[in-house]
Amino acid sequence: xxxxxxxxxxxxxxxxxxxxxxxxxxxxxxxxxxxxxxxxxxxxxxxxxxxxxxxxxxxxxxxxxxxxxxxxxxxxxxxxxxxxxxxxxxxxxxxxxxxxxxxxxxxxxxxxxxxxxxxxxxxxxxxxxxxxxxxxxxxxxxxxxxxxxxxxxxxxxxxxxxxxxxxxxxxxxxxxxxxxxxxxxxxxxxxxxxxxxxxxxxxxxxxxxxxxxxxxxxxxxxxxxxxxxxxxxxxxxxxxxxxxxxxxxxxxxxxxxxxxxxxxxxxxxxxxxxxxxxxxxxxxxxxxxxxxxxxxxxxxxxxxxxxxxxxxxxxxxxxxxxxxxxxxxxxxxxxxxxxxxxxxxxxxxxxxxxxxxxxxxxxxxxxxxxxxxxxxxxxxxxxxxxxxxxxxxxxxxxxxxxxxxxxxxxxxxxxxxxxxxxxxxxxxxxxxxxxxxxxxxxxxxxxxxxxxxxxxxxxxxxxxxxxxxxxxxxxxxxxxxxxxxxxxxx
Amino acid sequence: xxxxxxxxxxxxxxxxxxxxxxxxxxxxxxxxxxxxxxxxxxxxxxxxxxxxxxxxxxxxxxxxxxxxxxxxxxxxxxxxxxxxxxxxxxxxxxxxxxxxxxxxxxxxxxxxxxxxxxxxxxxxxxxxxxxxxxxxxxxxxxxxxxxxxxxxxxxxxxxxxxxxxxxxxxxxxxxxxxxxxxxxxxxxxxxxxxxxxxxxxxxxxxxxxxxxxxxxxxxxxxxxxxxxxxxxxxxxxxxxxxxxxxxxxx
Numbered sequence: 001x002x003x004x005x006x007x008x009x010x011x012x013x014x015x016x017x018x019x020x021x022x023x024x025x026x027x028x029x030x031x032x033x034x035x036x037x038x039x040x041x042x043x044x045x046x047x048x049x050x051x052x053x054x055x056x057x058x059x060x061x062x063x064x065x066x067x068x069x070x071x072x073x074x075x076x077x078x079x080x081x082x083x084x085x086x087x088x089x090x091x092x093x094x095x096x097x098x099x100x101x102x103x104x105x106x107x108x109x110x111x112x113x114x115x116x117x118x119x120x121x122x123x124x125x126x127x128x129x130x131x132x133x134x135x136x137x138x139x140x141x142x143x144x145x146x147x148x149x150x151x152x153x154x155x156x157x158x159x160x161x162x163x164x165x166x167x168x169x170x171x172x173x174x175x176x177x178x179x180x181x182x183x184x185x186x187x188x189x190x191x192x193x194x195x196x197x198x199x200x201x202x203x204x205x206x207x208x209x210x211x212x213x214x215x216x217x218x219x220x221x222x223x224x225x226x227x228x229x230x231x232x233x234x235x236x237x238x239x240x241x242x243x244x245x246x247x248x249x250x251x252x253x254x255x256x257x258x259x260x261x262x263x264x265x266x267x268x269x270x271x272x273x274x275x276x277x278x279x280x281x282x283x284x285x286x287x288x289x290x291x292x293x294x295x296x297x298x299x300x301x302x303x304x305x306x307x308x309x310x311x312x313x314x315x316x317x318x319x320x321x322x323x324x325x326x327x328x329x330x331x332x333x334x335x336x337x338x339x340x341x342x343x344x345x346x347x348x349x350x351x352x353x354x355x356x357x358x359x360x361x362x363x364x365x366x367x368x369x370x371x372x373x374x375x376x377x378x379x380x381x382x383x384x385x386x387x388x389x390x391x392x393x394x395x396x397x398x399x400x401x402x403x404x405x406x407x408x409x410x411x412x413x414x415x416x417x418x419x420x421x422x423x424x425x426x427x428x429x430x431x432x433x434x435x436x437x438x439x440x441x442x443x444x445x446x447x448x449x450x451x452x453x454x455x456x457x458x459x460x461x462x463x464x465x466x467x468x469x470x471x472x473x474x475x476x477x478x479x480x481x482x483x484x485x486x487x488x489x490x
Numbered sequence: 491x492x493x494x495x496x497x498x499x500x501x502x503x504x505x506x507x508x509x510x511x512x513x514x515x516x517x518x519x520x521x522x523x524x525x526x527x528x529x530x531x532x533x534x535x536x537x538x539x540x541x542x543x544x545x546x547x548x549x550x551x552x553x554x555x556x557x558x559x560x561x562x563x564x565x566x567x568x569x570x571x572x573x574x575x576x577x578x579x580x581x582x583x584x585x586x587x588x589x590x591x592x593x594x595x596x597x598x599x600x601x602x603x604x605x606x607x608x609x610x611x612x613x614x615x616x617x618x619x620x621x622x623x624x625x626x627x628x629x630x631x632x633x634x635x636x637x638x639x640x641x642x643x644x645x646x647x648x649x650x651x652x653x654x655x656x657x658x659x660x661x662x663x664x665x666x667x668x669x670x671x672x673x674x675x676x677x678x679x680x681x682x683x684x685x686x687x688x689x690x691x692x693x694x695x696x697x698x699x700x701x702x703x704x705x706x707x708x709x710x711x712x713x714x715x716x717x718x719x720x721x722x723x724x725x726x727x728x729x730x731x732x733x734x735x736x737x738x739x740x
Contacts (some may be wrong), residue, residue: 404518441540442578446648447566447599456591460582460631 040222066184066194144229200230236271271305288347302334326355329363344377353383373409497548508712523711538572632640675700
């Protein structure tokens with residue numbers, strides 16, 4: 001079957017190349033005038049970004065401290081991803097659509113060109129067109145261009161706004177929580193982000209409030225040679241809950257582009273945060289040219305007792321994915337979970353997984369990772385489960401499944417387990433399999449063409465993760481997975 | 491409907507089929523019997539389009555077309571159905587999902603309107619009782635955790651839903667208890683009509699307690715060594731295969 005399947009793959013790949021963008025419909029560029037600062041990175045650039053946003057002193061000082069720290073660091077090389085050195089001085093660290101200079105007060109003021117861009121991405125921002133259950137913050141290059149449903153959320157006391165607006169309106173909240181989960185000293189890319197981040201989403205759910213709708217941010221990189229460094233901060237006060245969705249895409253370009261985001265989640269007593277991502281940055285072409293370098297630090301802290309944080313991610317895009325959404329289980333009886341589907345094809349590389357840090361008593365965590373490699377794709381799961389000395393009764397269950405399609409791809413699993421408490425229960429299961437000739441023949445004999453058959457088998461493989469996604473997203477994820485496998489698998 | 495002429499096939503350079511001739515007309519039920527390793531399953535799989543066989547001589551004509559050049563799924567659209575000897579497990583894909591995708595792929599390619607979820611479910615419900623399956627099995631992942639009997643009945647359910655023109659059953663009777671066997675036999679009898687043909691590959695005569703075939707062929711060492719009516723089964727039951735000898739001599 002190796003050969004037969006391979007032939008289909010090759011045939012289909014050629015077809016896709018002839019058709020051009022068929023496999024990445026989000027690969028268009030929006031032509032819009034931008035306010036862009038010169039490339040390069042030094043203290044002046046950071047001061048420029050900060051002053052463009054009229055930031056308070058504490059934030060500028062924090063940025064500068066982060067930058068000074070960053071300058072002492074070396075880019076990490078411990079992961080399995082390989083890429084040419086990034087020239088940080090050649091990147092542009094701030095680019096905003098011109099029409100958005102002061103930030104729109106309402107959707108009527110948003111440049112229609114931007115609205116059209118999001119419409120094209122399937123994220124209509126005009127409220128009457130929105131699903132009533134979702135509020136969207138739209139981030140375009142370095143800035144947030146629109147946030148919908150804000151009035152409805154405000155009635156419940158929920159703050160959902162661009163990060164820069166939060167800095168202006170709620171500086172005390174920002175100062176209190178910014179960097180409290182991911183300090184700038186955390187790692188190289190977190191330090192870089194802290195120095196130059198330009199916008200992102202901010203969400204605050206007050207005590208006892210169950211956020212009445214899904215919140216979501218759609219990140220779009222548009223400008224060339226520009227890095228995107230957004231920062232998201234979500235705070236759920238005691239007894240509150242919120243579900244947050246994140247989507248992203250970028251134009252098809254031959255150069256690699258850097259995306260280094262930071263997401264911080266704080267869950268107080270009995271609070272619940274569910275964070276779902278469908279990551280579809282431009283993955284590069286079939287020869288491995290272009291694509292986004294996605295170096296992201298995501299971490300949540302279950303600060304209060306019985307709090308709950310869950311990460312669900314579907315990673316189909318990016319040339320390189322380096323990402324470990326983690327949970328610090330500080331509160332007693334708190335729960336963390338990580339559900340992941342990562343797909344690599346062509347020359348994509350993914351080194352992704354999670355960290356579950358058990359500090360409190362009776363804390364529990366679940367890890368379910370599904371890696372799919374096709375073409376020359378390289379997929380690594382890297383996960384740490386740490387149980388501290390005081391974490392009596394901590395439990396973890398980890399399951400890592402890898403699926404290989406074709407003979408040129410690779411899958412690796414790197415589990416790290418550190419247990420300092422004798423009462424801990426830690427389980428790890430891992431499997432690696434290939435789509436079998438029998439499965440393929442069975443489906444085809446029933447009338448499915450090879451592409452539909454593979455798509456169905458792979459979707460089945462990911463089912464346990466997809467069922468963690470909110471309904472609309474699960475449907476999207478199915479489609480995206482099928483689309484993403486098209487051309488690489490047949 | 492199906493004409494197999496002088497079919498020679500190899501697996502890994504080993505001759506398995508050494509000149510099969512077989513003609514099946516609409517409405518007929520043919521049974522192929524024979525000892526282990528005689529080539530029965532090879533014949534069934536080759537007709538359904540499994541990879542891994544080399545045809546060195548001969549031809550297979552199905553509905554007037556050269557079957558061996560048609561891709562597997564297109565054979566399915568054209569009405570060929572294989573009930574697998576070992577039905578395959580597909581984790582995470584529900585039985586219903588596979589069935590619906592299969593039926594609609596077939597309908598789409600035959601210029602019929604695809605069924606929506608409601609129409610489909612109604613259709614499946616109307617048929618599930620006849621194969622003695624519980625509705626709960628429809629929601630479970632394809633063949634995952636199914637007992638041997640459930641897997642075989644699942645094949646029969648797929649058959650009744652896809653309504654094929656040429657049904658190939660590859661040892662569907664093996665591993666079935668008496669009750670399940672009766673259900674399978676009844677389903678096949680219920681599907682018999684003047685337009686549909688069956689090619690039933692089996693090792694044992696007991697399948698024929700509930701199905702009365704038009705022809706029985708004995709396959710041995712890659713040749714059909716004897717063809718007869720349903721009475722041949724009884725003779726085989728009594729005397730075994732050895733009296734028929736091997737190869738072209740017979």
